């Protein structure tokens with residue numbers, strides 16, 4: 001059974017259709033990318049799956065279980081976590097306070113251990129743990145946003161444009177971290193405009209246009225696909 005199954009998803013904003021009949025599946029442990037141009041509906045798709053944006057019709061199943069009736073704040077307990085576009089940090093709160101917000105729904109004794117893990121993944125954040133998150137560089141803020149998502153111990157991690165606005169060296173660093181996270185067996189759906197880097201990290205990919213999946217294939221086939229090359233790889 002798939003860990004995530006999205007079937008015939010439709011999402012509109014005041015009658016404007018942003019997602020029109022989208023199907024996606026993710027098996028446990030897979031890292032899959034979702035690429036598409038501006039306005040294709042990628043963020044809307046992630047927000048709908050994570051319960052942030054309401055959807056009009058379709059089904060979202062986690063291990064075969066329909067999650068429609070679960071309120072968004074409880075979806076975290078189902079193991080779903082989103083690193084949103086634009087990072088969504090609380091700028092006046094410290095790095096550590098932001099990280100701890102990721103663990104708000106947890107009651108177990110391992111939160112401290114997980115915080116240590118995040119700091120070992122991002123030593124820079126340990127140095128800056130008392131600093132207001134809003135004063136960090138863009139790349140450091142992306143680290144906090146990723147770290148906060150990890151603090152909820154997700155099974156399913158959604159990353160919305162983690163490389164947006166970062167210098168090439170920082171993009172490389174963030175993707176290295178994503179590779180490390182993926183190697184722990186976490187299931188990841190990665191939305192990226194940087195299709196080349198995203199597909200080189202993933203086994204499979206979906207291409208989205210005007211609210212629909214128009215292509216679904218292995219990453220290597222997508223990288224070699226003339227249509228993908230022309231539209232998303234600048235070749």
Ligand SMILES: Nc1ncnc2c1ncn2[C@@H]1O[C@H](COP(=O)(O)OP(=O)(O)OP(=O)(O)O)[C@@H](O)[C@H]1O
Pocket residue numbers: 013016017018036037038039040041042043044045085193
């Ligand atoms: N809150 C909103 N209210 C109204 N329309 C919205 C809202 N959010 C998104 N849209 C519209 O839905 C469509 C899809 O937007 P979405 O943000 O999902 O695209 P995207 O693929 O993530 O694009 P980008 O690559 O630029 O981030 C766009 O036409 C956008 O204008």
Ligand SMILES: [Mg+2]
Pocket residue numbers: 042043044085160
């Ligand atoms: Mg987006």
